[in-house]
Amino acid sequence: MSANYKIWFNGKMREFDDCKVHVQSHALHYGSSVFEGIRAYQTPQGTAFFRLDAHLKRLFYSASIYRIPIRYSFDELREACFEAVRSSGLRSAYIRPLVMRGNCGLGVIPKDLDAVDVSIMVDSWGAYLGEEGLKNGIRACITSWQRLAPNTVPTGAKAGGNYLSSQLIGFEAKDRGFDEGIALGHDGLLSEGAGENLFLIKDGKILTPPSSASILGGITRDTVFSLAADLGMSVLEQTLSREQLYGADEAFFTGTAVEVTPVRQVDHITIGNGGCGPLTKRIQAAFFGLFNGETQDQHNWLSYL
Ligand SMILES: Cc1ncc(COP(=O)(O)O)c(C=O)c1O
Known part of the structure; x- marks a missing residue:
C-alpha cells in the first residue's frame, strides 16, 4: 500500500x-x-x-x-x-x-x-473501534488465547513480537462476531484486551488488573488513574476474575487507539445498563475535555506543536 x-x-x-x-x-x-x-x-x-x-x-x-x-x-x-x-x-x-x-x-x-x-x-486515525462504539459501547468476548505468562515474554515492553498474541486474540474475537477480544492471564484471571487495558466498575469502585497481570502498562490507563483522582474517585489495581467482569456495573477499555471506550457486553452478557455507564461517562468526558479545553491540563500532558 x-x-x-x-x-x-x-x-x-x-x-x-x-x-x-x-x-x-x-x-x-x-x-x-x-x-x-x-x-x-x-x-x-x-x-x-x-x-x-x-x-x-x-x-x-x-x-x-x-x-x-x-x-x-x-x-x-x-x-x-x-x-x-x-x-x-x-x-x-x-x-x-x-x-x-x-x-x-x-x-x-x-x-x-x-x-x-x-x-x-x-x-490520521479516527475512533479505533468506531464512533458508535466510543459512544454506546462495544461487544467483547473472552478469548481462548491467553496473554503471555510472566517470565516468557515481557508484556510491559511494547515490542512488535508481542502483537502476535494481540492478533490471535483480535482475530478470534472477530471470527466469533465480537468487536474485540479480552484475554485472561496464565492464572485464568483478567488481563487486558488485544490492544487496550481493561477497567470495570462495581458498587462505585473503579477496578483494573494490576501490572503483574501480563498487561502493557498503558499510558491512557495511567491517565485514568489521575483523572479519577481529580474527580474525587480512586482506582484500585487488583486481580479480577472473568465472573467479576460479567457482574460489573460498568466496564471500559483504555488505550491510545481506543481512548476511553465503554464495553457494553461480554460473551453476550450485558454489562450494567448496556451502554456507556454514568462513571465511565464522567471519565470519558474528563479525558476528551483535555482536548476540547473543558478539562484543565493540570498534569502538563499536552505538548503544543
Ligand atoms: C496490548 C496493549 N495493552 C494496552 C494498550 C494501551 O496502552 P496505551 O494507553 O499506552 O496506548 C495498548 C496500546 O498501546 C496495547 O497494545
Missing part, C-alpha cells in the same frame, strides 16, 4: 516510497522491533501531542529490554515527532515511532548490534 505522505526515516523526512528496509532485517524474522502509538489532538490552542514524553520514555524502556540501541537521543526523537507531524499538515494525528533491528545477518543473536532503523510515521 502506498500513500502520499512523508515519513521521518533514519534522521530525515523522506518520501513514503523511499522508506524501505531489507528482507534480511532482523525485525522481520524475529519480531525485534519496539514501537509507540501516540496521538496528537486538535485543541482550542492548536495541535498538541498527548503525553509525548511518557510514550518516548516507554519506547526507550522497550528498546533497553531487547538491547536495541537507539542512536538518537530522547530530545532528538521528540523533535523528530514534531517535525513529522508538522510535515503531515494534520491537525489531529496518530504518530507511530518504530525502532527495528535491521539487516544484521540471519542469526537470532544479531551479528551487528548497531544495525537499527528508526522511523516515525504520521497518519
